[in-house]
Amino acid sequence: MTPTLPLNPRKVSWPAKQLEAEAQNLFWGLLNHLDVPTLVVDVDSRLILAANSAFMKISAFPLMDVSGRSVDAILPDDGLGKLQARNSVEVTIMRNSRPPQTVMGQIQPIEGSNQLAILELIPLEDYYQTDIRNQALWLKAITEIASLNEMDNFEEAVNWTTGTLKTLLAAEVVSIYHADCNVPELRKISTIENGVTLPDRIPSSDLIRLGDAQVWIQGKRVQTELHISARMQNLSYLGTCPLGNARAQVGLIVVGDRSKQAMQRLPQILRLFAAFLTSAHNYFLLVEELRQKNLALEQGLSIQSSIVESVQEGIVLVTPEMIVSDINPAAEWLLGYGDWEVRGQPVENVLIGSERIIPALQNARQGQPTHNISGVSLNRRNGQSFPAHIQVLPIVRDERPLAIAIIINDVSEHEEIRLHSQQLEHRALLGEFTAIFAHEVRNPINNISTGIQLITSRLSADDPNLEVMNRMENDCQRLNHLMESVLTFSRTIEPKFEMMDVGFLLQRILDRWRPRMTRVNVKAFYQTDLEHPEVYGDARMLEQVFTNLISNAVDVLGTRGNGTIAVKVSQGTAVGNRPQIQVTVSDDGPGIPEHVREHIFEPFVTTKSQGTGLGLAITKRIVTAHRGSITVNTFPGGTMFFVNLPASEDV
Known part of the structure; x- marks a missing residue:
């Protein structure tokens, strides 16, 4: 016959060797302390052994009518069988002089006994209100756990994990350990402990023994110092899960409680939190590594910058x-x-x-x-x-x-400055002598030219000496042009700057050259996207620049008997904050020979048999004096000169 639990625990006869009198008193106190309606049943005989006051309240039965009664009388339709099959299910309970009530039943075996179990019979209203609160907490935790990497640091992520697990599991102790890089130990870095104290440090060998997520319960064999501490403090369970991966474990999550049993899916829950906390650990470790590298890089760049600047x-x-x-x-x-x-x-x-x-x-x-x-x-x-x-x-x-x-x-500097200054003095003296020489030579050349013209005018058209006189006249003109170029090159350039319309200047030059272009079958085109392209310069000197460029192009194309010259004015690339106007003079001639290209702007460099080699040198000097630049791009089939001039007075 199976014994019963009457209202007075001192009159109860328990199964042999199960409980002593003092244990019965403690059990009764704990049972009545529970707010949840609870029955203690013998699952083999299907008899009710005890019921707490919360069950008496919802069922309206006195304890003497319940104790020793068949479970099936209180839970019809094999309610106990349903609970044994599904652990948690809705069942109906019979009540005294009241209609039956549907409750959420949960069954939990009593540790150390194969036949005793506790039935919790929670009213549906209370159960679902609690369930909704739990679901909200879990939903909030799932939402926030994915944002661990967005927290300020790993310490904040660890503290959030500790607090969240404490709330969700309602455990008395939640601790997180982290490997100490200096000694083979794990150090407790975050903990919430209510009446339970776990060791501050545990040996790293505990990680090897604990392995994957697992739950130790009272009565099992102890394997680690944590298990020893849990048994000594009478914990009913201790759940652990390592941080990291199988090859590199860096920490441990620990949860436990003295009165509650472990959740059925506690290992899966701990694995989930361990996975996200491990990801956060690796993330913040990488961030710190990158920060250190960036700091070292900044220091290196600072040193290099100091060297470069000094x-x-x-x-x-x-x-x-x-x-x-x-x-x-x-x-x-x-x-x-x-x-x-x-x-x-x-x-x-x-x-x-x-x-x-x-x-x-x-x-x-x-x-x-x-x-x-x-x-x-x-x-x-x-x-x-x-x-x-x-x-x-x-x-x-x-x-x-x-x-x-x-x-x-x-x-x-130093000696080179002195030598350079001396060289400039010699060049200045030579330039002055050259200017005097050119000036003095021009008068005899003019006299010779005048005499030749006079003699030529007196010769008949069929006179054999006429051709000789014409050649002498051409030589005099060439010498006169050479002396003018030498004088121009030797003079100090002193431009008179003013804002001027370079488009108008170019059109005027082209109009002046158009008759000669027509004679040698050369076409000229002018193009601009600017209404009034103004530059800051000397109109007289810039006229000489563009006249030289157009003259050279006409001479080259004239020898061929046809060709095209294009002059384009556009907005150039600003230098600093100073706008520029770019003038492009191009032709479709044969191009400049390669051996001449690098020296094209040097004095006495020319590709023309009758040239002086000073035209482009003078052009370069004038453009440089205007704070501008001139470059050339030449290829077989064409040559392009690019002249950049300042478009404002701020030079």
């Missing part, structure tokens, strides 16, 4: 697309530009004065350095030139040029 050589950094990206203070002083003025500008608009730099830059784009470009002169912003020694060095990574460094060394 050296005496000017350094100009250029992109592979030939655009200036930065210059150091020494280069600012050498060239007369601020770094903000030249950033983003084509290098040829900044380093003006030597055509030898561009080929070196082209080689640098292929990864080939040029260590020695000597004997070159560069122009400062104010037009003053200075001798320089230049190195062009590619900055390469993975065989790709990232940038090009142009190192400029001013070689005009």
Whole structure:
């Protein structure tokens, strides 16, 4: 016969050796302390052994009518069987003089007994209100757990995990351990403990023994120091789950309680939180690593920047697309530009004065350095030139040029300044002598020319000496033109600047040259997108510039008997904050021979048999005096001269 539990626990006869008297008193106290209607049943005999006061309240039965009664009398339709099959299910309970009530039944075996179990019979209204609250908590936790990486640091993510697990599991203790890199231990970094204290440090060997997520319950064999601590503090369960992966475990999540049983899916829950916390750990570890690398990189760049700014050589950094990206203070002083003025500008608009730099830059784009470009002169912003020694060095990574460094060394100091000044004095003296010589020679040439013209006028058309006289007259004109060019080149250029319409000037020059173009079958075209393209310059000198360019084109095309000259005015690329006007003079002639291209703007360099070689040299000097630039692009089938002039008075 199975014993019963009457109202007075001291009169109860329990199954042999199950409970002592004091244990019965404790059990009764705990049972009546529960707010949930509860029955203690013998599942084998299907008899009710005990019921708490909460059950008496909803059923209206006195305890003596329930104790020792068949479960089926209270839970009809095999309610106990349904609970044994599904653990948690809606069942109907019979009540005293009241209609039956549907409740949510849950069954929990009593530890240490194969036949005793506890039935919790929760009214549906209370159950679903609690369930809704739990669902809201879980939904909030699931929503927030995906945002662990967005928290400020790993410590905040750990504390959130500890607090959230405490709320969801209602556990008395939740702790998180992390591996200590200095010693083979795990250190407790976050914990919430209510009457239970876990060790502050545990050996790292515990991670190996605990392995995957698992739940230790009272009565099982202890394997780790955590299990020993849990048994000593009478925990009913202890759930653990490692952080990291199988090859590198970095921490441990621990939860436990003394009175509650572990949730059925506690291992899965701990795995979920461990996976997201591991992801956050790896994320913040990577962020810290990147922060350290970035700090080291910034320190390295700061050191390099200090070195670059302190050296005496000017350094100009250029992109592979030939655009200036930065210059150091020494280069600012050498060239007369601020770094903000030249950033983003084509290098040829900044380093003006030597055509030898561009080929070196082209080689640098292929990864080939040029260590020695000597004997070159560069122009400062104010037009003053200075001798320089230049190195062009590619900055390469993975065989790709990232940038090009142009190192400029001013070689005009000390003895070189004295020698250069002496050379300039000699040149000035020679120029003055040349000017005097040219001036003195022009008068005899004019007299000879006048005499030849007089003699020619007296000769008949069939006189055999007429051809000789004509050749002598042409030679006199050529000598006179040469003396004029020498005088022009030797004079100091003193332009009178004013705002002027360069479009009007170009049209006037073309109109003046049109009759001669017609004679040699050359067509001229003028194009501009600007209504009044104004530049700041000397109209007389600029007229000489464009006359030289158009004259050269007509001479080249005239020898062929046909051709086209195009003159275009457009908005140029600004230098610093100063706008530019670009004038392009092009022709479809044979182009400039390769051996002449690099020296085309030097004195006495010409491709014409009757030329002086001073026209383009004078043109270059005039354009430079205007703070402008002139470049040439030539190829078989055409030549293009690009003249850039300032479009404002701020030069």
